[in-house]
Amino acid sequence: MKKVLEGSHAVAEAVRLAGVQVVSAYPITPQTHIVERIADFCAEGAMNARFLRVESEHSALAALIGASSMGVRTFTATSSQGLALMHELLHWASGARLPIVMADVNRALAPGWNIWDDQTDSLSQRDTGWIQLYCETGQECLDTTLLAFRLAESVNLPVMVLLDAFLLSHTYEPVDIPDQESVDAFLPPLRPRIALSTSAPRALSQMAPPNVYMEMRHSIQKAMDETAARLEELDAEFMERFGRRYGAVEAVCCADADIVLVTSGTITGTARQVVEDLRAAGQKVGLLKIKLFRPFPTTQVREVLEPVPKVAVIDRNFSFGATGIFAQELRAALYGLSRRPEVFGFVAGLGGRDVTEKVVREIYLHARDNAAPDSEAIWVGLSEVSNGA
């Protein structure tokens, strides 16, 4: 059934359809519409779940660590400062191999207070052992959330579903809501690999001395290694059942391209239009959308970009002292190739500044008209500011 929904509500619909059993959340703008809708579902009986209205994001994830350890399906949502507060427990959830699913609405970190779109919140959690899936549309939010549960439960790692603040979380689009029966066939009730029980007592997450700790960490990486293949299988199954697929990456017009724009999240939608227009004007430009950020889809990225002369990465995020984070990851992924494209790293749209078609077109022209970048990170559209000197 098609409905016009906010990205937030698309996530909530997926959580309802997934039959999540325990939800725990703390409010933060712009995540609130997700958890408010889930609270409605619980209150109306559309969801048979326990909803814990905890006193912080830290406790939101802690409660899910408790619940997931008992072998039930769990979900939370947060954003920005809330995700940062969860940091300790992000490590805990993956270390304990719990298949928790979380939606994070990408929002800038303070100070100064800024509630608008910026991916630095989730990208700065890249080393916590969570799978990260970035969304472009409302439909993709719903589909990705459903996929996230299957993926998490198949590799026993937590999954983060990412959607841009307001541009996706609060933007209404037509979204096809699958019926419960089809979802149940794709996502049956959880058969947990970890479930504490009083009839067979065990300890979870206890002390792990040097003789075992490394093997435990290595097993997390093995699960990460498995993830790309699992996602591909699940994607194929999803396509068969629902007629949509996303892939770890999506390449548009890349085969003969001189320049490929690399994007994630909602900037992708804008870049699609720019690529279409430029193609119509005879420019050989392509687009690579990266959906799966962790584990980084190195193989797929290499496959698409190896023959391309130039790549222009657009990062709505930044790692201080380094570069945009997708650019950084991409450069690392391409390093092993004997013939590598020239990588231009652009930083744009931090803290919700608009990345319009004009901005994307400027980025394209900059990459086209320069043989090589003059710096590792090119900040787009900066105003002249005084440093007070």
Add this chain to the structure above:
Amino acid sequence: MELDVVDREYMYCGHVACAGCGAAIAMRFVLKALGEKTVMAIPACCWSIIAGAYPQSSLQIPVIHTAFETGGAVASGVRAALDVKGDTETTVITWAGDGGTFDIGFQALSGAVERNEDFLYVCYDNEAYMNTGVQRSSSTPYGAWTTTTPSREWKKMRKKNIVEALVAHRIPYAATASIAYPEDLVRKVKKAKAMKGSKFIHIFASCPTGWRIPSEMSIKIARMAVQTNIFPLYEVEGGVRYTINLSPRGYLVKEYFGLQGRFKHLAESDLDQIQQMVDEDWEFLQRRARAMPA
């Protein structure tokens, strides 16, 4: 005297507590009172170590070891999961030290009991961060030496009154207990287990290592803490019905303090002042109990 306690042990002898550890004694009696239908969350504390390293565990119940400040929240999640599975019989317990309760875990504890989650929170109190080597907590008593309150900088703040903070949440049950009074302790745990909603038990658990006492003095010191009125045994139902379980006419503060290395720097005048503080606290408790009897 014969104790009304089951013979069955839920704690193996291979645990790694120090000799005379009050926290180990407390665990043993609490588990005897709760039985096997129990799931335990242990935030960072001495028991994170005492329980043993992977792949062994000295506890015969399911345990989730978890981060320092999460005791109240993890237990809430465990309870929620059991509830959705239709299991209302299993008891959920958080087992935390004073640092994880009075300090870093206080927010999650306050949140959990404000929601009146159906669980038992036990704080075993050894009055400092013992697992990390005797650093001061807000449970450390006035006058005590710790490694972060050394020499002339001995602690000059009162111990936080955690039970009254919990009572202020109007939870169904809050009580103190001591390893030196196991029959009282077991009765309180059984009583808490039978009640719905949030229950809090504050157990005085002596620490020979951190208190600078011989290990064989552990129980005696714990008993003296009660007998001096430094750690009175009482319980509060619904946040308003007080029962003082024992009205001792026992030791003076200086007799209790004199046996412990952690207080040896105190002058006679300090001890007199602390005696006054203890008398005053005891008087306040008695007044509350008279005003709001069970």
